[in-house]
Amino acid sequence: MxxxxxxxxxxxxxxxxxxxxxxxxxxxxxxxxxxxxxxxxxxxxxxxxxxxxxNGTKGLLTAVAIRTFEKLGNELNTLPSSGIPAQDLRTQALGYVKFAAINPGLFRLICRVDLIDFKDPAFMQASFDALNRYGHAAAAYFGQEPPDVNKRVFRPYMASAMATAHGLAHMVIEGRPALLLDKPDSDSTFIETMLSSVLLTTWPD
Known part of the structure; x- marks a missing residue:
């Protein structure tokens, strides 16, 4: 050194x-x-x-997770906004899946609540900030109140919206598109040619 x-x-x-x-x-x-x-x-x-x-492994991994959420937020916050709720929600979900595909190891980390301190205030704020525009897009689409970092309440519409994007993200990073496409680059092909149709079917205009 x-x-x-x-x-x-x-x-x-x-x-x-x-x-x-x-x-x-x-x-x-x-x-x-x-x-x-x-x-x-x-x-x-x-x-x-x-x-x-x-203070050990969990503390360091929590810091990495915070930094990862900050990067995810930067990606999602720079995506274009059309003002059309369905389109904006699809755009946010597509960005979420693409981030996971590019950063599979880090994406898996932020999902591992056993490895990070998910109650750490900085982590909670970073995760909320990262998904803020996603949450607002989902709220607008479903005609509901947007998420509030100070109100930890169950919001079915947000759970549904996150489960969709989260499931698609894991589908990609686990190589599941290979079951649909006989191509060496099945993951990227799925994202570029099929994912938009999946999202349109899920959240039509």
Missing amino acids: SGATRDSYHHGDLKTALIVASEEIIRTEGVEGFTLRKAAKSAGVSPGAPSHHF
């Missing part, structure tokens, strides 16, 4: 370095291949650094 790197860590970048290193491990090896020791080695810090700064 260079002197410059050590200096940057002293200025507060060590946590970020560990989060980025963990993210890359999960991208390449999946969450199953993640260990604190690997994260420390990749970041060029002592083996005890992750536990010291994140």
Whole structure:
């Protein structure tokens, strides 16, 4: 580890370095291949650094999950809005599935409530912010009140909308389109040529 790197860590970048290193491990090896020791080695810090700064595996993985939700939010928030509820909901769902397809390891992580502290306030806020436009699109389509981060109530329309996109996302990252398409790139073909039709059938204009 260079002197410059050590200096940057002293200025507060060590946590970020560990989060980025963990993210890359999960991208390449999946969450199953993640260990604190690997994260420390990749970041060029002592083996005890992750536990010291994140209180163990769950703390570090929660930080990675927060960063992942921030990235998901950036993707969904830049999608075009037509003002047509059905179209906007389909656009958000398509973006959600595409994010999962590009980031399968990280997407699986944010679904693993056994590995992350899903009650962490920062995590709860990040997940809400990431899906805020999705939630508003679903609420507009179903003619319901949009989600409120301060009201933890069961909203059937939102559960339905999320279950649809979530199920399609897992279908893609688990390679299920191969059962429908005899192509080497069945996942991307499904997303590009068939998914829009599936979503249109689910949420027609």
